[in-house]
Amino acid sequence: MLITEDLREAVAGIPDGATVMIGGFGTAGQPVELIDALIDQGASDLTVISNNAGNGDVGLAQLIALGRVRRMVCSFPRQKDSWHFDERYRAGRIELEVVPQGNLAERIRAGGAGIGAFYTPTGYGTLLAEGKETRTIDGRDYVLEYPLTADVALIKARRADSVGNLVYRKTARNFGPIMAAAAATTIAQVADVVEAGGIDPEAVVTPGIYIDRVVRIAEPAAAGELEVGQ
Protein backbone atom coordinates (compact mmCIF):
# COMPACT_ATOMS: atom_id res chain seq x y z
CA MET A 1 0.00 0.00 0.00
CA LEU A 2 1.49 3.25 -1.16
CA ILE A 3 0.25 6.26 0.76
CA THR A 4 1.59 9.52 -0.54
CA GLU A 5 0.89 13.20 -1.03
CA ASP A 6 2.87 13.19 -4.26
CA LEU A 7 0.59 12.93 -7.27
CA ARG A 8 3.51 12.09 -9.57
CA GLU A 9 4.32 9.09 -7.45
CA ALA A 10 0.66 8.13 -7.34
CA VAL A 11 0.32 7.84 -11.12
CA ALA A 12 3.83 6.61 -11.94
CA GLY A 13 4.15 3.77 -14.41
CA ILE A 14 0.86 4.04 -16.30
CA PRO A 15 1.90 2.92 -19.78
CA ASP A 16 0.82 4.13 -23.22
CA GLY A 17 -2.11 2.09 -24.46
CA ALA A 18 -3.44 1.43 -20.96
CA THR A 19 -7.12 0.98 -20.19
CA VAL A 20 -8.02 3.43 -17.43
CA MET A 21 -11.26 3.52 -15.48
CA ILE A 22 -12.09 6.97 -14.15
CA GLY A 23 -14.69 7.36 -11.42
CA GLY A 24 -17.29 10.07 -11.23
CA PHE A 25 -20.75 10.89 -12.44
CA GLY A 26 -20.33 14.26 -14.08
CA THR A 27 -18.11 16.09 -11.62
CA ALA A 28 -19.31 14.28 -8.47
CA GLY A 29 -16.58 11.81 -7.55
CA GLN A 30 -14.39 12.76 -10.50
CA PRO A 31 -10.76 12.42 -9.34
CA VAL A 32 -9.71 15.70 -10.92
CA GLU A 33 -6.23 15.87 -9.34
CA LEU A 34 -5.41 12.31 -10.38
CA ILE A 35 -6.51 13.03 -13.93
CA ASP A 36 -4.40 16.19 -13.95
CA ALA A 37 -1.48 14.08 -12.75
CA LEU A 38 -2.11 11.58 -15.54
CA ILE A 39 -2.07 14.48 -18.00
CA ASP A 40 1.33 15.53 -16.66
CA GLN A 41 2.56 11.95 -16.55
CA GLY A 42 2.15 11.67 -20.30
CA ALA A 43 0.56 8.27 -21.02
CA SER A 44 -1.30 8.31 -24.31
CA ASP A 45 -3.30 6.07 -26.64
CA LEU A 46 -5.55 5.38 -23.66
CA THR A 47 -8.87 3.60 -23.49
CA VAL A 48 -10.94 5.39 -20.87
CA ILE A 49 -13.95 3.82 -19.17
CA SER A 50 -16.02 6.45 -17.40
CA ASN A 51 -19.69 7.41 -17.22
CA ASN A 52 -19.23 10.68 -19.06
CA ALA A 53 -16.70 12.08 -21.50
CA GLY A 54 -15.50 15.12 -19.64
CA ASN A 55 -16.94 18.38 -18.42
CA GLY A 56 -15.66 21.83 -19.34
CA ASP A 57 -11.94 22.21 -19.92
CA VAL A 58 -10.49 20.31 -16.96
CA GLY A 59 -9.85 16.73 -15.90
CA LEU A 60 -11.05 14.11 -18.37
CA ALA A 61 -12.14 16.84 -20.81
CA GLN A 62 -8.56 18.11 -20.94
CA LEU A 63 -7.12 14.61 -21.34
CA ILE A 64 -9.44 14.18 -24.33
CA ALA A 65 -8.63 17.65 -25.71
CA LEU A 66 -4.94 16.78 -25.65
CA GLY A 67 -5.60 13.77 -27.88
CA ARG A 68 -4.46 11.26 -25.32
CA VAL A 69 -7.62 9.16 -25.40
CA ARG A 70 -8.00 6.77 -28.32
CA ARG A 71 -11.24 5.20 -27.19
CA MET A 72 -14.03 6.11 -24.75
CA VAL A 73 -16.37 3.58 -23.18
CA CYS A 74 -19.17 5.48 -21.48
CA SER A 75 -22.93 5.84 -21.10
CA PHE A 76 -23.43 9.54 -21.62
CA PRO A 77 -20.73 11.36 -23.57
CA ARG A 78 -22.86 14.24 -24.76
CA GLN A 79 -23.43 16.92 -22.17
CA LYS A 80 -23.79 20.66 -22.50
CA ASP A 81 -20.15 21.11 -21.50
CA SER A 82 -18.58 18.10 -23.32
CA TRP A 83 -17.30 20.25 -26.18
CA HIS A 84 -13.83 18.69 -26.31
CA PHE A 85 -15.24 15.19 -26.70
CA ASP A 86 -17.88 16.37 -29.16
CA GLU A 87 -15.29 18.06 -31.37
CA ARG A 88 -12.96 15.07 -31.51
CA TYR A 89 -15.83 12.62 -32.02
CA ARG A 90 -17.21 14.63 -34.94
CA ALA A 91 -13.72 14.82 -36.42
CA GLY A 92 -13.45 11.03 -36.21
CA ARG A 93 -10.50 11.30 -33.84
CA ILE A 94 -11.87 9.32 -30.92
CA GLU A 95 -13.64 5.96 -30.83
CA LEU A 96 -16.83 5.63 -28.80
CA GLU A 97 -18.60 2.66 -27.27
CA VAL A 98 -21.90 3.74 -25.74
CA VAL A 99 -23.14 1.42 -22.99
CA PRO A 100 -26.38 1.76 -21.02
CA GLN A 101 -25.44 3.09 -17.61
CA GLY A 102 -26.62 0.08 -15.63
CA ASN A 103 -24.92 -2.29 -18.05
CA LEU A 104 -21.75 -0.22 -17.74
CA ALA A 105 -21.91 -0.52 -13.95
CA GLU A 106 -22.70 -4.24 -14.04
CA ARG A 107 -19.97 -4.94 -16.60
CA ILE A 108 -17.48 -3.21 -14.32
CA ARG A 109 -18.85 -5.08 -11.29
CA ALA A 110 -18.59 -8.36 -13.22
CA GLY A 111 -15.02 -7.49 -14.15
CA GLY A 112 -14.06 -7.21 -10.51
CA ALA A 113 -16.10 -10.23 -9.47
CA GLY A 114 -14.69 -12.82 -11.86
CA ILE A 115 -17.90 -13.22 -13.86
CA GLY A 116 -17.35 -14.42 -17.44
CA ALA A 117 -20.42 -12.71 -18.91
CA PHE A 118 -24.03 -12.15 -17.93
CA TYR A 119 -27.50 -11.87 -19.43
CA THR A 120 -29.23 -8.55 -18.84
CA PRO A 121 -32.65 -7.36 -20.02
CA THR A 122 -31.38 -3.81 -20.50
CA GLY A 123 -30.96 -2.83 -24.12
CA TYR A 124 -32.72 -5.86 -25.57
CA GLY A 125 -34.27 -5.00 -28.93
CA THR A 126 -32.33 -1.73 -29.27
CA LEU A 127 -29.44 -0.45 -31.39
CA LEU A 128 -27.07 -1.05 -28.47
CA ALA A 129 -27.75 -4.79 -28.55
CA GLU A 130 -27.18 -5.24 -32.28
CA GLY A 131 -24.89 -8.16 -33.01
CA LYS A 132 -24.96 -9.41 -29.43
CA GLU A 133 -26.08 -12.83 -28.30
CA THR A 134 -29.57 -12.97 -26.84
CA ARG A 135 -31.49 -15.57 -24.92
CA THR A 136 -35.02 -15.94 -23.63
CA ILE A 137 -35.09 -17.12 -20.03
CA ASP A 138 -38.43 -17.83 -18.34
CA GLY A 139 -40.16 -15.81 -21.03
CA ARG A 140 -38.00 -12.72 -20.71
CA ASP A 141 -35.47 -11.57 -23.31
CA TYR A 142 -31.87 -10.89 -22.36
CA VAL A 143 -28.65 -9.67 -23.99
CA LEU A 144 -25.26 -11.20 -23.25
CA GLU A 145 -22.82 -8.60 -21.93
CA TYR A 146 -19.14 -9.07 -21.13
CA PRO A 147 -17.20 -7.73 -18.17
CA LEU A 148 -14.96 -4.69 -18.24
CA THR A 149 -11.60 -4.64 -16.54
CA ALA A 150 -8.79 -2.11 -16.59
CA ASP A 151 -5.08 -1.73 -16.03
CA VAL A 152 -5.67 1.23 -13.76
CA ALA A 153 -8.61 2.82 -11.94
CA LEU A 154 -8.50 6.42 -10.78
CA ILE A 155 -11.14 7.06 -8.14
CA LYS A 156 -12.02 9.64 -5.51
CA ALA A 157 -13.14 8.86 -1.98
CA ARG A 158 -13.66 10.90 1.16
CA ARG A 159 -11.28 9.09 3.50
CA ALA A 160 -8.82 6.20 3.58
CA ASP A 161 -7.16 4.42 6.46
CA SER A 162 -3.56 3.25 6.34
CA VAL A 163 -4.54 -0.12 4.86
CA GLY A 164 -6.61 1.41 2.08
CA ASN A 165 -10.12 0.95 3.39
CA LEU A 166 -12.30 3.68 1.92
CA VAL A 167 -15.42 5.63 2.68
CA TYR A 168 -17.03 7.96 0.18
CA ARG A 169 -19.21 11.03 0.32
CA LYS A 170 -22.88 11.09 -0.76
CA THR A 171 -23.53 10.54 -4.47
CA ALA A 172 -19.82 10.96 -5.22
CA ARG A 173 -19.52 7.26 -4.38
CA ASN A 174 -21.04 6.27 -7.76
CA PHE A 175 -18.49 4.13 -9.69
CA GLY A 176 -15.67 4.16 -7.09
CA PRO A 177 -16.27 0.83 -5.33
CA ILE A 178 -16.82 -1.21 -8.51
CA MET A 179 -13.94 0.34 -10.44
CA ALA A 180 -11.64 -0.29 -7.47
CA ALA A 181 -12.32 -4.01 -7.81
CA ALA A 182 -12.14 -4.17 -11.61
CA ALA A 183 -8.68 -2.67 -12.14
CA ALA A 184 -5.29 -4.31 -11.72
CA THR A 185 -4.00 -1.16 -10.02
CA THR A 186 -6.40 1.16 -8.21
CA ILE A 187 -5.33 4.62 -7.22
CA ALA A 188 -7.59 6.53 -4.85
CA GLN A 189 -7.44 10.22 -4.07
CA VAL A 190 -8.86 11.05 -0.67
CA ALA A 191 -9.26 14.18 1.42
CA ASP A 192 -7.74 12.59 4.50
CA VAL A 193 -5.94 9.47 5.69
CA VAL A 194 -6.41 7.99 9.16
CA GLU A 195 -4.65 5.17 10.99
CA ALA A 196 -5.94 1.60 10.68
CA GLY A 197 -8.92 1.40 12.99
CA GLY A 198 -9.84 5.02 12.28
CA ILE A 199 -12.69 3.88 10.06
CA ASP A 200 -15.37 1.75 11.70
CA PRO A 201 -15.05 -1.69 10.05
CA GLU A 202 -18.85 -1.80 9.79
CA ALA A 203 -18.78 1.39 7.74
CA VAL A 204 -16.02 0.49 5.27
CA VAL A 205 -17.40 0.75 1.73
CA THR A 206 -14.36 -0.37 -0.24
CA PRO A 207 -12.07 -2.84 1.57
CA GLY A 208 -8.40 -2.04 1.21
CA ILE A 209 -7.69 -5.26 -0.70
CA TYR A 210 -8.84 -3.45 -3.83
CA ILE A 211 -6.65 -0.39 -3.30
CA ASP A 212 -2.99 -0.13 -4.33
CA ARG A 213 -2.15 3.53 -3.92
CA VAL A 214 -3.69 6.35 -1.91
CA VAL A 215 -2.88 9.98 -2.50
CA ARG A 216 -4.02 12.56 -0.01
CA ILE A 217 -5.34 15.75 -1.56
CA ALA A 218 -6.43 17.78 1.40
CA GLU A 219 -8.31 20.37 -0.61
CA PRO A 220 -9.45 18.90 -3.90
CA ALA A 221 -10.74 21.23 -6.58
CA ALA A 222 -14.20 21.92 -5.25
CA ALA A 223 -16.64 20.49 -7.70
CA GLY A 224 -18.20 23.94 -7.31
CA GLU A 225 -15.38 25.42 -9.34
CA LEU A 226 -16.34 23.16 -12.22
CA GLU A 227 -19.17 23.61 -14.60
CA VAL A 228 -22.24 21.62 -13.61
CA GLY A 229 -23.29 19.59 -16.63
CA GLN A 230 -26.72 18.38 -17.58
Next chain:
Amino acid sequence: MSQPLDRDGIARRVAADIPQGAFVNLGIGMPTTVAGYLEPDRGVTLHTENGMLGMGREASGDEIDLDLINAGKIPVTELPGAAYFHHADSFAMMRGGHLDLCVLGAFQVSASGDLANWHTGKPDAIPAVGGAMDLAIGAKQTFVMMELRSRDGTPKLVQRCSYPLTGVGCVSRVYTDVAVFDLADGTVAVTETFGPATVDSLRELTGLDLLDRTAAH
Protein backbone atom coordinates in the same frame (compact mmCIF):
# COMPACT_ATOMS: atom_id res chain seq x y z
CA MET B 1 -65.58 21.21 -20.45
CA SER B 2 -62.13 20.79 -18.90
CA GLN B 3 -59.01 22.33 -20.42
CA PRO B 4 -56.06 20.48 -21.96
CA LEU B 5 -53.35 20.13 -19.31
CA ASP B 6 -50.24 22.26 -19.34
CA ARG B 7 -46.94 20.63 -18.35
CA ASP B 8 -47.53 21.29 -14.66
CA GLY B 9 -51.01 19.89 -15.04
CA ILE B 10 -49.63 16.66 -16.49
CA ALA B 11 -47.15 16.44 -13.61
CA ARG B 12 -49.96 16.97 -11.11
CA ARG B 13 -52.04 14.28 -12.82
CA VAL B 14 -49.15 11.77 -12.72
CA ALA B 15 -48.47 12.58 -9.07
CA ALA B 16 -52.09 11.82 -8.19
CA ASP B 17 -51.62 8.23 -9.41
CA ILE B 18 -48.43 7.45 -7.50
CA PRO B 19 -49.39 4.99 -4.77
CA GLN B 20 -48.88 5.61 -1.09
CA GLY B 21 -45.47 4.43 0.04
CA ALA B 22 -44.14 3.76 -3.46
CA PHE B 23 -40.46 3.72 -4.43
CA VAL B 24 -40.22 5.84 -7.56
CA ASN B 25 -37.65 7.02 -10.07
CA LEU B 26 -38.51 10.23 -11.90
CA GLY B 27 -36.63 10.62 -15.17
CA ILE B 28 -34.66 13.69 -16.21
CA GLY B 29 -36.62 16.67 -17.54
CA MET B 30 -40.40 16.86 -17.35
CA PRO B 31 -40.82 13.83 -15.01
CA THR B 32 -38.62 15.52 -12.39
CA THR B 33 -41.36 18.12 -11.91
CA VAL B 34 -43.73 15.42 -10.59
CA ALA B 35 -41.82 15.54 -7.29
CA GLY B 36 -43.22 19.00 -6.60
CA TYR B 37 -46.76 17.59 -6.49
CA LEU B 38 -46.13 14.65 -4.15
CA GLU B 39 -47.56 15.40 -0.72
CA PRO B 40 -45.10 14.41 2.04
CA ASP B 41 -47.78 12.35 3.79
CA ARG B 42 -47.89 10.04 0.78
CA GLY B 43 -44.63 8.52 1.98
CA VAL B 44 -43.18 8.24 -1.54
CA THR B 45 -39.44 7.52 -1.62
CA LEU B 46 -37.52 8.87 -4.61
CA HIS B 47 -34.64 6.93 -6.14
CA THR B 48 -31.98 8.59 -8.22
CA GLU B 49 -29.98 6.14 -10.27
CA ASN B 50 -26.64 7.78 -9.58
CA GLY B 51 -26.89 6.17 -6.16
CA MET B 52 -29.45 7.40 -3.66
CA LEU B 53 -32.80 6.60 -2.10
CA GLY B 54 -34.61 9.28 -0.13
CA MET B 55 -33.78 12.18 -2.39
CA GLY B 56 -35.26 15.50 -1.35
CA ARG B 57 -36.02 18.63 -3.32
CA GLU B 58 -33.55 20.61 -5.40
CA ALA B 59 -30.90 22.32 -3.24
CA SER B 60 -30.59 26.08 -3.08
CA GLY B 61 -28.16 28.57 -1.56
CA ASP B 62 -25.99 27.10 1.19
CA GLU B 63 -27.53 23.66 0.73
CA ILE B 64 -25.76 23.19 -2.59
CA ASP B 65 -23.22 20.38 -2.27
CA LEU B 66 -21.86 19.12 -5.57
CA ASP B 67 -21.25 15.67 -4.07
CA LEU B 68 -25.04 15.43 -3.71
CA ILE B 69 -26.65 15.54 -7.12
CA ASN B 70 -29.45 13.82 -8.98
CA ALA B 71 -29.27 11.93 -12.26
CA GLY B 72 -29.66 15.22 -14.13
CA LYS B 73 -26.55 16.41 -12.22
CA ILE B 74 -28.64 19.02 -10.39
CA PRO B 75 -27.73 19.56 -6.70
CA VAL B 76 -30.43 18.09 -4.47
CA THR B 77 -31.05 17.51 -0.76
CA GLU B 78 -31.32 14.35 1.33
CA LEU B 79 -34.32 13.43 3.47
CA PRO B 80 -34.16 11.63 6.83
CA GLY B 81 -33.77 7.93 6.07
CA ALA B 82 -31.81 8.53 2.86
CA ALA B 83 -29.27 5.93 1.74
CA TYR B 84 -26.33 6.08 -0.65
CA PHE B 85 -25.03 3.16 -2.71
CA HIS B 86 -22.75 2.57 -5.66
CA HIS B 87 -23.86 2.46 -9.28
CA ALA B 88 -24.03 -1.32 -9.66
CA ASP B 89 -26.25 -1.58 -6.57
CA SER B 90 -28.37 1.30 -7.78
CA PHE B 91 -29.04 -0.30 -11.15
CA ALA B 92 -29.49 -3.74 -9.60
CA MET B 93 -32.22 -2.15 -7.47
CA MET B 94 -33.80 -0.85 -10.66
CA ARG B 95 -33.25 -3.88 -12.91
CA GLY B 96 -34.24 -6.27 -10.17
CA GLY B 97 -37.77 -4.86 -10.04
CA HIS B 98 -37.52 -3.40 -6.56
CA LEU B 99 -38.79 0.02 -7.61
CA ASP B 100 -42.55 0.32 -8.02
CA LEU B 101 -42.58 2.92 -10.69
CA CYS B 102 -40.49 4.87 -13.14
CA VAL B 103 -41.80 7.98 -14.90
CA LEU B 104 -40.09 8.93 -18.15
CA GLY B 105 -40.41 11.39 -21.01
CA ALA B 106 -40.63 10.14 -24.59
CA PHE B 107 -40.09 10.99 -28.21
CA GLN B 108 -42.53 8.22 -29.11
CA VAL B 109 -44.46 5.38 -27.50
CA SER B 110 -45.91 2.56 -29.60
CA ALA B 111 -49.24 0.81 -29.12
CA SER B 112 -47.38 -2.24 -27.85
CA GLY B 113 -45.56 -0.18 -25.21
CA ASP B 114 -42.24 0.27 -26.98
CA LEU B 115 -40.45 3.42 -25.82
CA ALA B 116 -38.19 5.72 -27.84
CA ASN B 117 -36.61 8.50 -25.79
CA TRP B 118 -32.83 8.37 -26.08
CA HIS B 119 -31.65 9.07 -29.60
CA THR B 120 -33.01 10.89 -32.62
CA GLY B 121 -30.93 8.67 -34.91
CA LYS B 122 -29.83 11.72 -36.90
CA PRO B 123 -26.42 11.15 -38.47
CA ASP B 124 -24.82 14.13 -36.67
CA ALA B 125 -26.28 13.22 -33.25
CA ILE B 126 -23.76 11.89 -30.74
CA PRO B 127 -25.40 8.84 -29.16
CA ALA B 128 -25.74 9.17 -25.38
CA VAL B 129 -28.01 6.77 -23.54
CA GLY B 130 -27.22 7.23 -19.86
CA GLY B 131 -29.64 5.25 -17.72
CA ALA B 132 -32.59 5.49 -20.13
CA MET B 133 -32.59 1.85 -21.20
CA ASP B 134 -32.19 0.57 -17.66
CA LEU B 135 -35.00 2.79 -16.39
CA ALA B 136 -37.33 1.83 -19.23
CA ILE B 137 -37.38 -1.86 -18.37
CA GLY B 138 -36.41 -2.01 -14.71
CA ALA B 139 -39.24 -0.85 -12.48
CA LYS B 140 -42.44 -2.83 -11.91
CA GLN B 141 -44.28 -0.24 -14.01
CA THR B 142 -43.10 2.41 -16.45
CA PHE B 143 -45.26 5.49 -17.00
CA VAL B 144 -44.58 8.03 -19.71
CA MET B 145 -45.54 11.69 -19.56
CA MET B 146 -45.43 13.77 -22.69
CA GLU B 147 -47.39 16.13 -24.90
CA LEU B 148 -49.38 13.98 -27.31
CA ARG B 149 -48.10 15.86 -30.35
CA SER B 150 -44.57 16.73 -31.30
CA ARG B 151 -43.70 20.30 -32.28
CA ASP B 152 -44.65 19.59 -35.88
CA GLY B 153 -48.07 18.32 -34.80
CA THR B 154 -47.51 14.61 -35.44
CA PRO B 155 -48.71 12.25 -32.71
CA LYS B 156 -46.10 10.69 -30.43
CA LEU B 157 -48.31 7.72 -29.57
CA VAL B 158 -47.87 5.60 -32.69
CA GLN B 159 -48.41 2.13 -34.14
CA ARG B 160 -44.66 1.63 -34.46
CA CYS B 161 -41.81 3.87 -33.28
CA SER B 162 -39.71 5.45 -36.03
CA TYR B 163 -37.03 6.62 -33.58
CA PRO B 164 -34.49 4.10 -32.20
CA LEU B 165 -35.99 2.17 -29.29
CA THR B 166 -35.05 2.54 -25.65
CA GLY B 167 -37.03 -0.48 -24.49
CA VAL B 168 -39.45 -3.04 -25.92
CA GLY B 169 -43.00 -3.38 -24.59
CA CYS B 170 -42.17 -1.61 -21.36
CA VAL B 171 -44.68 1.27 -21.07
CA SER B 172 -47.98 0.59 -19.32
CA ARG B 173 -49.48 4.07 -19.13
CA VAL B 174 -49.08 7.35 -21.00
CA TYR B 175 -50.11 10.70 -19.52
CA THR B 176 -50.50 13.52 -22.02
CA ASP B 177 -51.92 17.01 -22.21
CA VAL B 178 -55.15 15.75 -23.79
CA ALA B 179 -55.67 12.19 -22.50
CA VAL B 180 -54.45 9.31 -20.37
CA PHE B 181 -53.84 5.99 -22.14
CA ASP B 182 -53.54 2.51 -20.66
CA LEU B 183 -51.42 0.04 -22.63
CA ALA B 184 -51.82 -3.71 -22.15
CA ASP B 185 -51.39 -6.75 -24.39
CA GLY B 186 -51.09 -4.68 -27.55
CA THR B 187 -54.25 -2.70 -26.92
CA VAL B 188 -54.50 0.97 -26.07
CA ALA B 189 -57.40 2.30 -24.03
CA VAL B 190 -58.28 5.93 -23.39
CA THR B 191 -59.18 6.27 -19.73
CA GLU B 192 -59.51 10.02 -19.42
CA THR B 193 -59.62 13.07 -21.71
CA PHE B 194 -58.83 16.71 -21.03
CA GLY B 195 -60.23 19.66 -22.99
CA PRO B 196 -62.05 19.17 -26.28
CA ALA B 197 -60.41 15.83 -27.11
CA THR B 198 -62.74 12.89 -27.64
CA VAL B 199 -61.88 9.25 -28.13
CA ASP B 200 -62.90 9.64 -31.78
CA SER B 201 -60.67 12.68 -32.27
CA LEU B 202 -57.81 10.78 -30.65
CA ARG B 203 -58.42 7.80 -32.95
CA GLU B 204 -58.26 10.15 -35.90
CA LEU B 205 -55.10 11.86 -34.68
CA THR B 206 -53.18 8.69 -33.80
CA GLY B 207 -54.63 6.30 -36.37
CA LEU B 208 -54.83 3.76 -33.54
CA ASP B 209 -57.73 1.48 -32.74
CA LEU B 210 -58.30 3.02 -29.32
CA LEU B 211 -60.61 1.44 -26.76
CA ASP B 212 -62.91 3.82 -24.95
CA ARG B 213 -62.65 3.29 -21.22
CA THR B 214 -63.44 6.88 -20.25
CA ALA B 215 -66.78 5.96 -18.70
CA ALA B 216 -65.05 3.70 -16.21
CA HIS B 217 -62.99 6.56 -14.90
